[in-house]
Amino acid sequence: MSTPVQARTGAMAAAWLLFRRDMRLAMRRWEQIADPLVFFLMITTLFPLALSPELSLLRNVAPGVLWVAALLSSLLAADTLLKSDAADGTLEQCILSGQPLTLLLLAKTLAHWVLSGLPLVLVAPLVAVALGVPATALGVVMAGLLMGTMTLSLLGAIGAALTLGLRRGHLLLSLLVLPLAMPLLIFGARSTELAIAGENASGPLYLVAALMVLALTLAPLTTAAAARIGVE
């Protein structure tokens, strides 16, 4: 046994393994997935009740409501991203597995996005229609939220890793992530606004896409560095 002859698992295979494990875990504890989705639905359905059922008014606030709700529910979900892995020691074992931690945490973040961000994107058309968004704008709403929630998951992972060692890090996590998410909120809401007005929304959408690419490239590196410090 002390002479390992087995071939090492490749980095991509290890990341895929972690992704599948998180999916399997989520299937056994689905209420965790439901939380951010229910939160998103709650915020977006409360607005028409509190504001006014008049569609023309709702249509004006729809971009803000959709994007703020997505941002808040992503923050809510981010708190759970690394917490259980850090608490039960599996994060340490991932660090000690010899696999690139950046890739493992990227896989973990993507799994987290599939479970918490993607459901939001899928229910977004329903919510948007309820807020008076015309059907022609739904494509832009979904595309924007698809990239937006992905970016938010990646940013949330940084916050989750930075607050690993803290007992009540949730508030701090929000404070850390919110400023980073501001450009996304501005451009995301702007794209939806333009689409509702029937104008070309590609400008802000490209910016949202650029933010996503930036987050995809840099966030996993930052998350990995922060996680290493976090387990110390």
Add this chain to the structure above:
Amino acid sequence: MQLWRGERHVLRGVSFAVQAGQALHVCGPNGAGKTTLLRVACGLLHPEEGSVSWNGADIRASGSGFLASLAYLGHEPALKGDLTAAENLAFDIGLRHAVDAPQVAATLADLGVADCADLPCRVLSAGQRRRVALSRILLTGAQLWILDEPFTNLDAASCERISAALAQHLARGGLALVAAHQGLNLQAGSVARLELQ
């Protein structure tokens, strides 16, 4: 090696070397820094002064080469409560190298927890979880074992099984760092003691 944790000077002038086929028994009272020392040896913590070397190279420089030959058992068993013991091991070992189900089952049986293989880990007792976590150490096939209190929560028979596995590991030219309150039941020549104050 020197290491501070906040205001506390935890490791003060600690130094050791372990040869192939040898185990280092780290002992000392609670809070003496046993866990800290083992975490430094794993590379999870960085000492303020001094270094850890593996085969003559600093572990921070050799990176994944060192980690590939390391198996670490921490305070927490690192098992997911919602996964079965077999699933947990398949994932943990799978991160390192290919492993097949019969191998996992055989190792679990060796440690007397074969019937736990298909149970979610949250229903296992602390001792059973410990033994599943120790199965991981055996399955990694790593040359260096770093075990933090491996005998906690174990009954006498399991302690003997672990000691036997440890002796076998050393006989094959493996190394081990073990933090334990009780003595290690090994051949006199193969154990060095490191007493932390």
